[in-house]
Amino acid sequence: MIPWERVGDTVTTKVDRQESAVLRTVVQQIDEMLKDRQAEAPQDELAELTGIRTGPTTAPDDPILSRLLPDFHRLDNEDADKQDRDSAAALRSLHEPELLDLKTGVAGVLLDTCPPGGGVVELSLEQADAWLSALNDVRLALGTTLGVSEDMPDQLPDDDPRAPHLGIYHWLTWMQESLVAALTGADG
Structure with missing residues (x-):
C-alpha cells in the first residue's frame, strides 16, 4: 500500500490484492459480529x-464486542445501587441500536470502496471518515484479541501465535495514520 494522498476533496491510495483481501476479511468479520449483536x-x-428501537440492556459478553460497544454509563464498582444499574441499562438500550447502525454503516462504506482484487481506492472526504471509523473498529477488535498494551513490544517472537496478527495491527495503524495525515495535510 502506498500512503494516502489528498487532492482537493478526494483521497487516494493503492492496495494490492493481498492487502485488499486482509482488509476486507477483517472488516467483514467485525461487521458480522456487529450484525449478530x-x-x-x-x-x-x-x-x-x-419506530424507536431498543437494544439489549446488558453489555455483550464477548470482549471484542464489549470493547466496540462500551457502557454508556460506567458503573465504578460491583456494589452500584439499583438506580445506577437501571440507568446504565436504559442508556445502553436507547443508544446501542444507533451505534450499531453507525458501525455497520462505516464497515459497509469500506467494503463498497475497497476493490476486492486490489487497485486504486478513491474516496470522498465523507467516505474517508467512514474508513477511519472502520479501521479504528478493526484495530480495537484486533488489539483486544492480541492484548495490545503500552508494555507490549513492537514485535513478538516468531513462535508466538499472535506475531502475524500483530503485524496486521501495525499495518492497520499505519494505514489509519496515513489517512489522517492526508486528510489534515500533515506531513506523513
Missing part, C-alpha cells in the same frame, strides 16, 4: 409502532 435486540410492539 443487532439481531439480539429485543422486538417489542412499541418499537414497531413508534
Whole structure:
C-alpha cells in the first residue's frame, strides 16, 4: 500500500490484492459480529409502532464486542445501587441500536470502496471518515484479541501465535495514520 494522498476533496491510495483481501476479511468479520449483536435486540410492539428501537440492556459478553460497544454509563464498582444499574441499562438500550447502525454503516462504506482484487481506492472526504471509523473498529477488535498494551513490544517472537496478527495491527495503524495525515495535510 502506498500512503494516502489528498487532492482537493478526494483521497487516494493503492492496495494490492493481498492487502485488499486482509482488509476486507477483517472488516467483514467485525461487521458480522456487529450484525449478530443487532439481531439480539429485543422486538417489542412499541418499537414497531413508534419506530424507536431498543437494544439489549446488558453489555455483550464477548470482549471484542464489549470493547466496540462500551457502557454508556460506567458503573465504578460491583456494589452500584439499583438506580445506577437501571440507568446504565436504559442508556445502553436507547443508544446501542444507533451505534450499531453507525458501525455497520462505516464497515459497509469500506467494503463498497475497497476493490476486492486490489487497485486504486478513491474516496470522498465523507467516505474517508467512514474508513477511519472502520479501521479504528478493526484495530480495537484486533488489539483486544492480541492484548495490545503500552508494555507490549513492537514485535513478538516468531513462535508466538499472535506475531502475524500483530503485524496486521501495525499495518492497520499505519494505514489509519496515513489517512489522517492526508486528510489534515500533515506531513506523513
